[in-house]
Amino acid sequence: MFSYQQLKDYCEAVFKGMGCSDEDAAIVTEVLLAAELHGLSSHGMLRVKDIYGLYKAGRINTKPNVRIVHESPSTATIDGDGAIGIVAARYAMQVAIEKSEKAGTGWVAVRNSNHFGIAGYYAEMALAHDMIGIAMTNANPLVAPTFSVSRMLGTNPLAVAIPADKQPPLVADFATTPIARGKLAIMGKKGESAPLGYVQDADGVPSTDPDIITRGGAIVPLGGDYEHGSHKGYCMGALIDIFSSVMSGANFGPFVPPQVPYLPLLDKSVGDGLGHFFGAMRIDAFRTKEEFKHSMDEWIETFRGAKPAKGQDRVYIPGDIEREKRARIMVDGITILKAVEDDLREVGREFSVEL
Amino acid sequence: MFSYQQLKDYCEAVFKGMGCSDEDAAIVTEVLLAAELHGLSSHGMLRVKDIYGLYKAGRINTKPNVRIVHESPSTATIDGDGAIGIVAARYAMQVAIEKSEKAGTGWVAVRNSNHFGIAGYYAEMALAHDMIGIAMTNANPLVAPTFSVSRMLGTNPLAVAIPADKQPPLVADFATTPIARGKLAIMGKKGESAPLGYVQDADGVPSTDPDIITRGGAIVPLGGDYEHGSHKGYCMGALIDIFSSVMSGANFGPFVPPQVPYLPLLDKSVGDGLGHFFGAMRIDAFRTKEEFKHSMDEWIETFRGAKPAKGQDRVYIPGDIEREKRARIMVDGITILKAVEDDLREVGREFSVEL
Numbered sequence: 001m002f003s004y005q006q007l008k009d010y011c012e013a014v015f016k017g018m019g020c021s022d023e024d025a026a027i028v029t030e031v032l033l034a035a036e037l038h039g040l041s042s043h044g045m046l047r048v049k050d051i052y053g054l055y056k057a058g059r060i061n062t063k064p065n066v067r068i069v070h071e072s073p074s075t076a077t078i079d080g081d082g083a084i085g086i087v088a089a090r091y092a093m094q095v096a097i098e099k100s101e102k103a104g105t106g107w108v109a110v111r112n113s114n115h116f117g118i119a120g121y122y123a124e125m126a127l128a129h130d131m132i133g134i135a136m137t138n139a140n141p142l143v144a145p146t147f148s149v150s151r152m153l154g155t156n157p158l159a160v161a162i163p164a165d166k167q168p169p170l171v172a173d174f175a176t177t178p179i180a181r182g183k184l185a186i187m188g189k190k191g192e193s194a195p196l197g198y199v200q201d202a203d204g205v206p207s208t209d210p211d212i213i214t215r216g217g218a219i220v221p222l223g224g225d226y227e228h229g230s231h232k233g234y235c236m237g238a239l240i241d242i243f244s245s246v247m248s249g250a251n252f253g254p255f256v257p258p259q260v261p262y263l264p265l266l267d268k269s270v271g272d273g274l275g276h277f278f279g280a281m282r283i284d285a286f287r288t289k290e291e292f293k294h295s296m297d298e299w300i301e302t303f304r305g306a307k308p309a310k311g312q313d314r315v316y317i318p319g320d321i322e323r324e325k326r327a328r329i330m331v332d333g334i335t336i337l338k339a340v341e342d343d344l345r346e347v348g349r350e351f352s353v354e355l
Numbered sequence: 356m357f358s359y360q361q362l363k364d365y366c367e368a369v370f371k372g373m374g375c376s377d378e379d380a381a382i383v384t385e386v387l388l389a390a391e392l393h394g395l396s397s398h399g400m401l402r403v404k405d406i407y408g409l410y411k412a413g414r415i416n417t418k419p420n421v422r423i424v425h426e427s428p429s430t431a432t433i434d435g436d437g438a439i440g441i442v443a444a445r446y447a448m449q450v451a452i453e454k455s456e457k458a459g460t461g462w463v464a465v466r467n468s469n470h471f472g473i474a475g476y477y478a479e480m481a482l483a484h485d486m487i488g489i490a491m492t493n494a495n496p497l498v499a500p501t502f503s504v505s506r507m508l509g510t511n512p513l514a515v516a517i518p519a520d521k522q523p524p525l526v527a528d529f530a531t532t533p534i535a536r537g538k539l540a541i542m543g544k545k546g547e548s549a550p551l552g553y554v555q556d557a558d559g560v561p562s563t564d565p566d567i568i569t570r571g572g573a574i575v576p577l578g579g580d581y582e583h584g585s586h587k588g589y590c591m592g593a594l595i596d597i598f599s600s601v602m603s604g605a606n607f608g609p610f611v612p613p614q615v616p617y618l619p620l621l622d623k624s625v626g627d628g629l630g631h632f633f634g635a636m637r638i639d640a641f642r643t644k645e646e647f648k649h650s651m652d653e654w655i656e657t658f659r660g661a662k663p664a665k666g667q668d669r670v671y672i673p674g675d676i677e678r679e680k681r682a683r684i685m686v687d688g689i690t691i692l693k694a695v696e697d698d699l700r701e702v703g704r705e706f707s708v709e710l
Contacts, residue, residue: 147671150662178583204664223533242651247638285429299607
């Protein structure tokens with residue numbers, strides 16, 4: 001168990017050791033720790049060693065020149081210059097917010113980037129500006145389209161944050177698959193079988209083997225199978241891939257470069273690095289702030305008042321669970337798996353940083 | 356079986372009979388027939404009698420003053436003045452396209468509208484302008500949030516159309532539920548049971564009764580149950596509801612006014628009518644048109660080249676099925692259910708229009 005401050009001090013020192021500026025080190029640290037506070041440890045401290053490995057292999061640029069390469073009043077395209085994805089993404093979301101201040105909305109596509117951590121972080125950046133925030137990214141291909149066995153899409157998440165007044169903001173942050181890859185890996189390590197509707201084997205037959213994706217299988221899109229609308233989950237994942245890649249000039253689908261150092265770069269490339277897409281929308285570009293926020297409060301209160309199903313205590317608003325978790329973890333501290341802790345100490349030694 | 360022209364002549368005359376301008380009658384006709392050409396008969400000729408009934412009840416305005424009530428360089432909010440939803444929606448999408456010409460993107464929220472027919476029609480309007488088109492709407496509440504038994508959301512569809520070069524455009528148009536209401540109704544009429552994962556009963560217990568929504572049950576969000584990610588489908592439906600209502604000032608979720616004349620207006624209202632949301636994004640606001648279209652062709656070719664699962668012939672790109680259906684129906688003609696044909700003749704008599 002570590003306090004937020006302990007991990008913050010450790011991470012900032014390590015990323016500075018890798019050559020990051022003070023500002024970039026602080027940003028990367030903040031976003032990785034935001035994942036831990038959300039209980040999404042697959043996007044938190046686990047990533048430090050991956051980023052370190054990619055840095056050592058020359059596959060990540062810790063002194064990037066992140067810059068706008070194309071723009072219009074409400075849009076921009078950004079070249080991430082091979083940065084740690086978090087650095088490129090945060091810059092891009094700031095540009096989206098600036099565009100939105102003037103044009104009402106701002107939309108930014110990013111290419112030549114890497115894994116950006118937790119999508120919700122960037123969406124939430126918009127809230128302080130009385131804007132709706134949107135963030136999405138493509139990711140390493142593990143998901144087969146409906147009717148296919150080819151791994152063509154990542155678990156491609158979408159995050160949207162919407163401000164309210166007296167109520168806390170609504171923050172939706174979800175992958176476009178029934179299950180995250182990390183949860184499958186945990187089931188596999190525990191020797192458990194997966195419920196039907198998560199994965200399929202190399203022939204496209206539904207499987208309960210959580211490790212099947214290491215043997216030619218694939219994760220299925222949200223919906224599970226065609227009868228239950230997996231083509232709709234496939235549409236969602238495809239749209240997020242296209243917004244993150246075709247818009248920006250990043251690699252799409254099967255060509256997204258691996259985000260771990262132990263997997264080699266792919267032979268074929270159809271663009272630059274991995275891609276993201278961000279949006280910021282001023283709420284007063286549609287109604288007065290007061291009207292919007294009052295109406296959003298009313299929406300949240302109405303949905304929170306929905307009748308729970310038998311055996312359930314309450315009905316959640318997107319963001320409720322994570323917000324409550326965050327408050328608890330900030331007090332209790334952050335639990336790190338022993339193996340991850342060992343990794344952190346190993347990386348720390350390289351830069352004479354103690355945990 | 357009817358030809359496109361027969362139904363076009365009939366519809367235009369009937370809507371003019373209801374007081375629509377020549378232009379509005381032509382638009383409503385075109386969008387209803389677009390649904391028939393997509394094989395989506397629930398959004399086609401079936402709607403003529405509903406619109407007529409709402410018109411007779413004074414719940415639809417056939418001479419509306421659809422107008423912008425709030426705007427910024429890249430946004431507008433539109434009051435539909437109680438119009439047939441198609442009339443308000445088409446105007447709104449045109450405004451989104453105009454905004455996009457100047458600002459790079461255009462985003463339009465609509466309130467005080469009604470059922471807008473097929474979402475894909477509006478998204479596809481952007482293609483001729485080398486823009487990405489986006490359309491969404493809220494709808495009558497039939498869907499319960501995860502862990503709830505209350506019908507809070509419609510089947511809230513999202514449509515996105517993306518231009519390519521040599522390849523046909525990608526057109527995704529999908530509801531955020533596993534199944535459409537119309538398909539459940541057909542199962543019920545045939546005496547079939549529904550697969551698990553479509554609906555639940557009044558206690559929130561999964562049900563195979565396709566008519567359960569008429570007895571306190573609800574449709575579940577895409578994903579089916581919490582274990583398979585229905586909270587992600589709930590997020591999607593909720594976001595589409597908020598964009599369509601809180602942004603514009605329309606009624607949200609449970610307060611969306613019924614779109615059929617035999618259901619009375621609700622006692623409580625939290626806004627004006629039903630709402631939609633539209634977007635148009637100039638592709639050259641992100642990259643040159645040539646780069647974008649070349650990359651989109653490559654995306655489509657790559658995904659079309661995915662290996663089919665055992666027993667499948669091919670892997671589809673969103674829009675393939677509908678495009679092929681449209682080409683076939685344009686040649687073969689449009690099949691109308693006998694009951695719908697009778698309805699059309701009955702409405703036609705009122706205006707001395709023969710079918």
